[in-house]
Amino acid sequence: MKLFVNLLLEWQDGTDIARIERLLWIDPSYTDVAIIELLNPKALPTWQKCKDLEEALETQRAHALEIDPYASLLKPEDTIPEKHRERRDQAWDIIAPLVEDKDERIFFSHGRGALLNAWVEKTGCTKMTLYKYLRRYWQGGQTRNALLPLFSKCGAPGKERQSHGKKRGRPNKISQVTQMPVGVNVDDKIREKFSRGIRQFYENAQGRTLQDAFQRTLEKSFHKGYTLSPDGVLIPCLPPAHELPTFGQFRYWYEKERDITHALTSREGKRRYNLRHREVLGDSTQMAFGPGSIYQIDATIGDIYLVSSLDRTRIIGRPVIYVLIDVFSRMITGLSVTLEGPSWLGAMQALENAAVDKVEFCQEYGVEITEEDWPCHHLSEVIIADRGELEGYNADNLVKALNVTVSNTPPYRADWKGIIERNFRLSNDKVIHWTPGAVYKPRERGENDYRLDAVLDLHQFRKLMILAILDHNKEHRMDWYRMDEFMIQEHVEPYPLDLWNWGIRNRAGHLRIKSRDILRLNLLPSEQASVTYRGIRFQGLFYSCDLALREQWFVRARERSSWKIDVAYDPRSLTDIYLRLDGGQRLERCQLIDAEHTFRGRDLYETLDYLETRKQQKELSRSRKQQSSAALNAQMEQIINEGKEQTSTALEQVTGQSKRSRIKGIRPNRQEERDMEREAQAWKLGEKLLPDHSGKVIPLIVPTEASAPEPSKDAEESQQEVSAAEPIAHQEDSTHVSQSQLIEKLHKLRPKMWSDDE
Incomplete structure (x- = not known):
């Protein structure tokens, strides 16, 4: 080398x-x-x-x-x-x-x-x-x-300074004048007190300032004792300031030793930390390979007040806006503006809108576009939501029947779908905040009420949102969008529509198409209904359909027993419900039977409210029924006791009568009682009613001169016997003669009077 x-x-x-x-x-x-x-x-x-x-x-x-x-x-x-x-x-x-x-x-x-x-x-x-x-x-x-x-390399970085008996750090203001060391060095014991004070007074949800936490730490850990106030409160006694650590020392050691993640989590909570303070190292665009890979859906309450289209003097409140946005291209693919609260109904309409022809949709609101202006009429592979409407049984049909995966973010993590959250802010800044009736910061006293400025109805606001979406898709330039090497080579401009079209050409295969009826059927909420002999019972109402009649469901339900079936329904109208057949690929419409015509065209919630009111009224009627039953039972008990007492008294007065003789005389007794009832209940025209001595009303027959017969000798004798009996009745009544004895006397006189009449 x-x-x-x-x-x-x-x-x-x-x-x-x-x-x-x-x-x-x-x-x-x-x-x-x-x-x-x-x-x-x-x-x-x-x-x-x-x-x-x-x-x-x-x-x-x-x-x-x-x-x-x-x-x-x-x-x-x-x-x-x-x-x-x-x-x-x-x-x-x-x-x-x-x-x-x-x-x-x-x-x-x-x-x-x-x-x-x-x-x-x-x-x-x-x-x-x-x-x-x-x-x-x-x-x-x-x-x-x-x-x-x-x-x-100066100053021994990373090593703690040793005091060697001298005051470390910057001299105190007083030390600069007196040339005397003032203050204390922070040793291990003081640092432990600092740490304990930080945990107890600062790193918690109470939100104290560091200065306040320092003061509380001095009062808790550095006092020499307590004094008793006149009202019995213990007040800590602190040493002079020059014998205590300073706030600068407290802050220095806190910042030197703190765990910033633990501190923020302790003070603001895990949820707020994840939302506002965590590190952001990823990019949502990297999750999507092409158009239709991932849609994000969310709802917001529009910051604007609307008026009624029926009576424009009436303010109807703020609309609920649902939006679907494609993660890959940032293209807005679906819209729903309703007065329903954030619910499955609003999400259902937005999902349906994402899959419909946008040319026809815009024509309904007087906006003329071409297919190239808004070429989105599909569902996606994955939909990201926030554990609200797209969690539960209603969303299962998206997965099973429509082959769409639903992914819900954790609670309070709006940052996991930040694309659509940011889009709402852009919509507010670009459109809503400049429209009459828009919500501004809280009104101050004396300012005009912005709610009174509302001028748009629901139809006009939808048209306004459509125009804003078209502008976003075509003109919203995203210079921050991270292009890959293939986009750079083809000079793709960072507009949602351009990115969508490039993705359709180069990264297709993620979009889903379904017919409108099948899509709506599988988006409608589902519940179980019961097949009974009276019809298909759902929410207290009864329905019928051709399939049920052909297959004799109701006859079988009466012969055997009822059974459960799954039905889809539109909460906006209970006139029809739908049976999902062949795994959700075919439907059978069921209509209300004629007996339920009162509820045709009614809203589900209106009907449920009525049925719930009936249940409440039934519950409230329990007191009335119980009180009525108590009164009836008391009166029945009184009559029964009275009968028992009178019968017992009559039996005591009759001696030598056996039980057999009483039973043997039922038939003649019945005949005699029936004859008396016939006489008492017979209608007699032209008679006058006069009260007797006891206050009872008795009939008085007044014959006419032409028709009045001459009284016979036997009738006169009978009348004399009756007249002779009246003093006896008065006498017995005065001595409280029982009613049974009077009735018995009348029974003995009646046959003779009838024979005289004959």
């Missing part, structure tokens, strides 16, 4: 300390070479034979180093501080004549001393300084920058 100047040789002599030498000079005959040890602070040049060094390299007793430890000194001039350059140039002016004239005497020990002595007399510099400059020049690679001051 050939030798050359500044070559570094490391000797393999078996010692623990490496011995590295630098070649300083080779004589023209290639016989001798001057070398110097690199790590020896007192090293001077020595001479070796060239052949000995070459032999050592060949036998591997030494090997050449490729990396020079002094290579960091070779840096541009504009990166070197001016004061450092001044010191370097000053040292160089002193030794430059010694090293630039290539006088080999400087490398020989017997001639170097005389040469340096003469130079000391000429420059006035000490011999020790000359040796220091020459040694740094030779060991540092024989360049001018080898003389740069090594301030980074």
Whole structure:
């Protein structure tokens, strides 16, 4: 191996300390070479034979180093501080004549001393300084920058200062005046108190300042005792300030020893740290290989108030905006503007819009475009959402039937889908904030209410968003977009539409196309319904379809039992529900039966609200029913007890009557009771009702003169018997004669009266 100047040789002599030498000079005959040890602070040049060094390299007793430890000194001039350059140039002016004239005497020990002595007399510099400059020049690679001051090595970096009984650090203001050391040195005990105070008062969610944490640390760990205030509170007694550590010392040791990740996480929480303070080393674009690889979807509440299209004097609030954006090209592929809260319904409409023909969609709002202006009518391979609407059973159909993978970000990690989050901000800055009715910062007292400025209805706002999306796709230049080598070669401009078209030509195969009906069927939310003999029962309503009638589902449900089926429904109308057949590739529409005509065209939530109200009313009626049952039971109990008492009294008055005789007389007793009921309940026209002595109303028959018959002798006698019985009834009533006895007397008189009438 050939030798050359500044070559570094490391000797393999078996010692623990490496011995590295630098070649300083080779004589023209290639016989001798001057070398110097690199790590020896007192090293001077020595001479070796060239052949000995070459032999050592060949036998591997030494090997050449490729990396020079002094290579960091070779840096541009504009990166070197001016004061450092001044010191370097000053040292160089002193030794430059010694090293630039290539006088080999400087490398020989017997001639170097005389040469340096003469130079000391000429420059006035000490011999020790000359040796220091020459040694740094030779060991540092024989360049001018080898003389740069090594301030980074000053002060024992990385080692803690020892006090040795003196106050370390900058003198206190009082010390500068009194010339007396003031303050304390921070030792291990004080540092432990600092650490404990930091953990207890600063690195937590309370949000104290470092100054406040320092004060609390002094009160907690540096007090000498307590005093008792008049109201019984213990107040810590602190030593004089010059006997306490300063806030500067507290801050110094905190910043020296702190773990910044742990500190930010402790003060702001893991969620806020990940969102605002974590390192950002990746790029979302790298996740997508081409158009349709990944869509990001998210919703936001528009910062604008709208008016009703039916009555423009009515303010209807703020719309909910859903947007789908292609990660590869930043192309906005789907839009939904509704009044529904952030829900599956809004996400469903945005996904459906991503797959429809945009020319027809824009024509609905009076915007004329061509296919080339917005060539997006597809679903993607992957959709990234935020654990909201696209998590759960509704999103399963995207995976199973439509072959779209759904990936949800962790909670509170909006930065994982920062592309669409940033797009919302661009939409607000470009469109919404300049529109009447836009939401501004909180109103101050006396300012106009921006809600009263609303002028756009929902249809007009959708048109405004369509125009903004078209402008974004065609004119939003992304100079920060990281082009790959193939894009650079083809001079692709960083516009979403240009990137989309380039990706379609060069990286196709990721987009999905489905018919509109199948897409809508698999986007509609699903739930289970029951097949019963009354129909397909869903949300308390009953449906029927041709398939169920052909296959006699309802007859089978009545013969056997009901069973469950999966149905899809549109929450905006309960008139129809849909059966998914053949794995979601075919549908069967079910309609409300005629008995449920009240709910046709009704909203799901309106119907559920009505049914829930009925349940609540039923629950509230429990008190009424219970109270009514209690009243009925009490009245029944009273009547039953009254009957028991009267029957018991009657049985006590009748003696010698056996049980058999009572049972044997049921038929005649029934006949007698029926006859009496017929008489009492018979309709008698022309009679007047008069109250009797007990307050009861009794009929009084008033015959006419023409039709009144002459009373017979037997009738007169019967009437006299009845009249004679009246005083007895009054007498018995006055002595509380039971009602059963009166009835018995009337029974005995009735046959005779009937015979007289005949």
